[in-house]
Amino acid sequence: MTTTRRNLFKLAGGAAVGAMFTPAPWRLITDAALLSETWPGVPKPKRGEVSFQFGNCGLCPAGCAVRARSIGGQPVSLAGVAGHPLSHGALCAFGVAGHHLPYHPGRLKSGPAAQAAAAVRAALGQLRDTEHCAVLDLRPGRTASWTYRRAMASLHNGIYLTPEAPVVVNLSAARTVLSLGAGLYDNWGTPGNVIAAREQFRLFQAEPVESRTAVMADVWLPIRPASEDALALGIAHLLLAEKAVAGLPAGFIDRVKEFPPAVAAERTGIAEAQIAALAGELREHAPSLVIDEAGSPYATALNVILGAPGHTLVTRREAPVPDAWKNAASAADLAAVRDGSIRVLLIDESAPGDACPWNEIQPKLADHAAVVTFACSEEGYGRHANFVLPTAVYPEIVDDIPPAVDSPAAAFRLSAALMPPPDGMTNPADFIGALVGIDPKNALQDRAEAIRKSGRGSLFVPSTACSTPTKDVKPADFWKLLQAGATWIDDIDPRAAAPKLEIPALPVETRAAAFPLVVAATEAGTPAVGSPLLSKIYQESGLRLAPAGVAMHPSDARASGLEAGSRARFETASGSVAVSVTLDAAIPRGVVEIGGGPGIRNLCGARTSARVVRS
């Protein structure tokens, strides 16, 4: 009997046919598919007891309430808390993925804390009478902010700096809202509050780019780049023609006279009738509100004309603090600080918030100034500082979150600490407090006690979804409930005076020819570093602009010698940053849209001019 090659093939063929009539191949196909989901390279949360914890998101001042699900002590998912009076159950994409932040590849793992402390102490020892030690606090209003203010009050020539605080908005009182490019649906205020209040008002979005907010608005006004002020002046012209308003500066009245509807229409590119209709809507369907993140004096004046102060723009009391803290430095105006006078600058950017452009800070620094920044990544002021000290990030630490711009009442809530921070992290409040002998270890608890003793407001407890008047909460329970995710919300003071809207000096239109493009920084408000997963979505999907990406109209790109995917430098009067270029015909000519990130926030105000050049 001989074995031929033909017989071997027959044997193999028979085996293959036979196998098809067994479970093996079919089962292996399914198993192989399942293996692709469970193979060892796929990260798996550890097994353990499932637990739930309430807290508040610390990624931005919105401080949305969260319900965290943990397995074996490891947070695996975050969700909103239904019925919450501030966040109304909503949580943004960053908030949903907030528990990824500790694993961000760009996170700082170590820093020269001892050397920084020594350098700061040495600089403080040599401080002249004309020099300052300054703290720049990017998220004022926290308990840590009070530590900084107390520390600066204790120091000779200590000053406390913050970004300019916006006027508090009562969105739920508004019936008509004109947004001059503000991203109401994108990183402005509290997302859930905007959504909850949205049914009450009509939204007009004036913006050159059809942003996500423009898409969701009742009316999108596709104005020409940098013509927001012209639109505000055109509307003011129409409103003032019908009814004079006292208290407006003469310079403003003169400027308004230059902008009859025809001129405003020419400058903005939208029809004269449309501007008239908008002015009528703002006047007829009051209370009205103009929101402008750029802080334009024309928008402020328009709010005064519309009677917004006291109705849609309100004064907010601060949450009570212990009496012992009252000796604290007030926020100083950076512009008023003498150039070359800051010898020590300590920047707390551990809690993402607004930023001061570096080009406004740099002239204020003395020669050989010691600049220390507390941050979770090097992407922000770390590029300019002598020392970058790593900090814990949400959700690793308990910290309080001050109320957002759209919260008419003060609030006190704590971010959830769902996991321990890694070793080697620096607490900015400990560092700065230690310079003057302040121990802020129990500061949060002390402030909570001061709030409880005031008897003001009510406490919302997420586990029961009920609010209880503060005076009815047992003293022993108040702090415990706050630690368990409760939110204290102040009463709205019925005697509060309407905020005085100071109309700043009218700007001179100086759009330098060197910077011909208007910046649309649609992602500027995004947290400093988001979830690594979101970073992947940014970089690989094109759904949103990546932090180091710009989008331009093809003709603008061609004029600068750029193509899709080009590496380029994005330059403003404040500095420059490396970017990659995306071409988008939907971007109007003369506009450059740029992704967010702390480096961008240092370069761009809300209405900045820029150029993009090949690198």
Added chain:
Amino acid sequence: MKIPGFLPFAVGALAALAAGWAAFPHAIYKTERQPVDFSHKVHADKAGQKCDDCHSFRADGTFAGIPSLDKCAGCHAAPMGTTAAEKSFIDQYVTPNHEPQWFDYARQPQNVWFSHTTHVKLGGLKCESCHGAMGDSDSLRPYQEDRISGYSRDIWGRPVVRAAFRTEGGMKMDDCVACHRQRGFTHSCLDCHK
């Protein structure tokens, strides 16, 4: 001697059929014994316990799953009876406070969100609907895990091959969907894959 033309083919086919039906169903699973030979029947009959006495819901509504050693030690702080299994359980686990490493027959994979509260308290499902007559068993059967996918055999179902028209006996997605359809519940991907 000349081999008939069909013979190699037939031999190959028969060998594959034998291997596929006889050997494969055993080879695909690895088998583990549970750490303790627990009798649901004894606990139900003699101690009069019900399922939710041990497999309870917490105060917040979440399901506690397999009870921890504390629960066992509540009754078994000292040996209850003189059997060797009882003595072994006390010596190996209760006295040294060493948690038994149970193999969970019904463990869903990581990408599945399953709420016992929703199904038992709102849906009114009996434990036996998914877990079978576990409460009547006198001993714990061996745990079988798919060597490739890592799934428990109880998730896959007892038959080695689960054709689409056979939905009985498992806890795969097809089983969940079939049950929801049968009861007229709508479902979306995000109900389970959050």
